[in-house]
Amino acid sequence: MRLPSRLALWACLVIAQGCRTHHEPPPAPPPTPPIATARPLHLAxxxxxxxxxxxxxxxxxxxxxxxxxxxxxxxxxxxxxxxxxxxxxxxxxxxxxxxxxxxxxxxxxxxxxxxxxxxxxxxxxxxxxxxxxxxxxxxxxxxxxxxxxxxxxxxxxxxxxxxxxxxxxxxxxxxxxxxxxxxxxxxxxxxxxxxxxxxxxxxxxxxxxxxxxxxxxxxxxxxxxxxxxxxxxxxxxxxxxxxxxxxxxxxxxxxxxxxxxxxxxxxxxxxxxxxxxxxxxxxxxxxxxxxxxxxxxxxxxxxxxxxDPGGGPSSTCGQPGQGPACTNDQLCQNQGWVRCARSGCCTTVPKR
Incomplete structure (x- = not known):
């Protein structure tokens, strides 16, 4: 039996709308690559x-x-x-x-x-x-x-x-x-x-x-x-x-x-x-x-x-964490260090 023309048109619109509103599930995000730094012991x-x-x-x-x-x-x-x-x-x-x-x-x-x-x-x-x-x-x-x-x-x-x-x-x-x-x-x-x-x-x-x-x-x-x-x-x-x-x-x-x-x-x-x-x-x-x-x-x-809280100059500067010899903070700050430590060497460690 043939459907009336208006009913047939309505059926087609419903079918077409359903096709437009149906969405495929979004693709899974790609796995995060491992960072090559420390590894858990069980992976070592x-x-x-x-x-x-x-x-x-x-x-x-x-x-x-x-x-x-x-x-x-x-x-x-x-x-x-x-x-x-x-x-x-x-x-x-x-x-x-x-x-x-x-x-x-x-x-x-x-x-x-x-x-x-x-x-x-x-x-x-x-x-x-x-x-x-x-x-x-x-x-x-x-x-x-x-x-x-x-x-x-x-x-x-x-x-x-x-x-x-x-x-x-x-x-x-x-x-x-x-x-x-x-x-x-x-x-x-x-x-x-x-x-x-x-x-x-x-x-x-x-x-x-x-x-x-x-x-x-x-x-x-x-x-x-x-x-x-x-x-x-x-x-x-x-x-x-x-x-x-x-x-x-x-x-x-x-x-x-x-x-x-x-x-x-x-x-x-x-x-x-x-x-x-x-x-x-x-x-x-x-x-x-x-x-x-x-x-x-x-x-x-x-x-x-x-x-000795007054300290004294270190016999050598340039050890790990130390910069060049100094007599005041400004000399160190001009070279990118934080201050002149009581060792007589520039340091990156601020006063506490």
Whole structure:
């Protein structure tokens, strides 16, 4: 039966309107690409890192070139590495040339006056890796090359909430001076470990507390504060002598202790191991030197210098966080620094 013409027209209009108002569901948004910075620990296996960054090459930002004019290349992979160097500071020596650091104020009343404190946990290539890559350690990995610059973007720096509270005792430089040491150690070294920032900072503390003695400081060191100790006795106090390196200033005052660790399957430090040649033959081990006789057969263990609120000029400027020598704030501000610290060096740390 044929519909009346008006009814047929109405039916067509309804059908046409339905076609116009029917919408296809919107397409799903494209997935957000992963940001190549810190990775959760469960994703930090060598296989996962290789999948994310490609097979490791000698492209970390600080890989050395045989041709000194060659430009640094590559995209800063997170490489495989065979060891860690735990760098520990003897603060009484450090603070004599860095009196402007907050961690050095009233040092004589702190943990660092009688104990080693954390400088950092640094991935190192073992001897075979170093020969293959022509590079002794990776740095600024996972796309963080831009973090080398003085105007590094905020994404380079870790969230202060990832720093364990215990770091205030064991690594005061990580939390003082506006988190200066954390902001340096994480992008340069932590980014190459495959750990997230919180796990990296905790691994620093765990490695320190695994050492002999009281909270990582052997009695041979603590019992000789203000005196001296034979280098070989100091080495023996840490156990496994080939896993320890000692740095001294020109006067044979202890500056730093380096401990070499193997790497476990989660990319964390595990058992102590023989240090790579890049550690034993470098500045990290300059108390020993390269000759048949140690450069410093006896090592001086300086005591904390009483705090002087008037301060005095530092013997050297240009250390990390320091600018050139100065006598007033204006000289520093003219060169882009914040003020002249009581060390006699320009600094970016404002007065509190």
């Amino acid at each position: 296996s060598p296989e996962a890192i290789e999948f994310e960054f490609g097979r490791a090459q000698a492209t970390a930002c600080n890989c050395f070139k045989s041709d000194a004019t060659a430009k640094e290349g590559g995209a800063c992979d997170t490489p495989r590495f065979g060891s860690y160097l735990l760098a520990l500071t003897w603060a009484p020596t450090f603070c004599r040339t860095h009196p402007d650091k907050e961690e050095c104020e009233h040092l004589e009343d702190t943990f660092g006056a009688t104990h080693l404190t954390l400088h950092g946990l640094w991935p190192q290539f073992n001897d075979e890796e170093a020969r293959e890559l022509n590079c002794t350690y990776p740095a600024f990995c996972g796309g963080l090359c831009e973090c080398k610059n003085s105007d590094a973007p905020s994404r380079c720096f870790p969230d202060p909430a990832t720093i364990p509270p215990a770091m205030g005792t064991y690594g005061p430089g990580f939390v003082t001076d506006n988190f200066f040491l954390a902001n340096h150690e994480w992008p340069k070294h932590g980014s190459c470990t495959g750990m997230d920032a919180r796990t990296y900072f905790q691994s620093n503390i765990d490695a320190l507390l695994s050492l002999p003695g009281d909270q990582g400081t052997p009695a041979a060191l603590r019992d000789n504060v203000g005196g001296s100790v034979k280098l070989e006795d100091l080495r023996a106090s840490f156990g496994q002598g080939d896993s320890v390196a000692f740095a001294c200033d020109p006067g044979c005052n202890l500056m730093e202790v380096g401990i070499c660790f193997a790497v476990d399957d989660q990319r964390r430090p595990s058992a102590r191991m023989t240090c790579p040649k890049s550690v034993t033959s470098g500045a990290t081990n300059n108390c020993v030197g390269n000759g048949s006789q140690p450069r410093c057969p006896t090592v001086k263990i300086q005591a904390a210098k009483p705090f």
